[in-house]
Amino acid sequence: MAASKEDDYKDSFDAEFYLKTYYSSVKSVDGTTEFMLSHYHDIFQTGEITGKRLLDIGTGPAICYVIEQCLRFDQVYLSDFPESNRRALHQWLSNHNFHDYSPFFKHLAKKFSDERTWEDIRDEVAQKLSGILFCDVRSASPLKPSFFPQFDAVTSTFCLHAVPETLGEYRAIVRNVSSLLKPGGWMVEMGHLEETYYTVKDTRYNVLYMNKKDVCKIWTEEGFTIHNWKEYTPVSQERKTYTDWKSIFCMVAKKKNPSEK
Template structure:
């Protein structure tokens, strides 16, 4: 199947709760814990600890209704602005932010974060900090050159994007084009952190099989450098789990900055 014949995240959407249950839940048989939960949290924590990635505004541009990647970021940024392409994902995320009944349970991710920080008794404080830091959850339009038009956002000190480029791009040119759009939201000298799946062609949510863009570490590195970024860190973890929900071969964490 090609890009046209499969569903596309930002065009067709998906069931955001099923997406979380498939890939990030605390259930015992959740085989993606090492790759999609532990790997991002550990590397984000290591990236932020030195203290050079910090500031006033962080923009999150990620797939679905993820929140786990913001547990470490909330300690280093005063304001987190979350941008989503789907109303359904916004509703799912706000259910957790507003502590509503039936919200997805993220306690296992928060516990992992506080354990890494050596603050295992401060679980509730950590969740409260994330809720306080996430001050806006806003819908964006990826079709526009300025994805926030007509809104004007404060320029970000850092952007984190988890799996979004993987799932909206049809080819290498698309990847570069969307990367430029995202970069417009970044301050000169700002930081960009990408977390993605390598050599993937599809992922499954419920009964739906969705398109994913297949690329490798070399392409990610060369593209970021070609767009004027300096690579600060890059980690790749090979897949070890077995599941037919998705066919990725590895996961990548890459942190870069743009020279002033």
């Protein structure tokens, strides 16, 4: 079944199936989960990306890619469009047994030289999560009806390229996301390159095909300086059964101050 960009994301996205299928273990057939967890750790451990308040856009139903952010910022806000994803996030906050993230907490605990246990990390994540918000990146006010002052940093994983149907729409989304970020603030986006679709259960979701040049050109023209770019291309082809992406990218960019433009 093909999914529309709005109705089927809102009504048919199966959050529980998604969690059980893709986030029951850190180990993945193509190594992507390990790469992303490790690279988020590398990005934030430098201490360059700092601040008090961070927004994650398009969190989905899983918290595994916001753990590092919660360990570095005082307040972390999650957001997504489908109600099913936001409900799954609320359910984990209310009951940590809703989904077992212990493999992810244990994986990251090994990267720290202090005496924090994986339970300490889990509890800190739960404490730092300050809100779970509705978000529509197609809107000029993505968090409406909520309103927040601009954030010190914004992260997004596998979201922004899944929404638009054209590069013009992606540019508009970048502009909308930028409005949520302070001048001088940091943007970290992880996404897929050269992807056209992915599937969850029996539903196929179409994705805008983009390459590195497309992504870098649009973010740069919308007032960002790209400080770091990294790609990961797995050897395994097993993912071909549910998606066709060629590589994962991670972009770290800084929003220019008005005087720099």
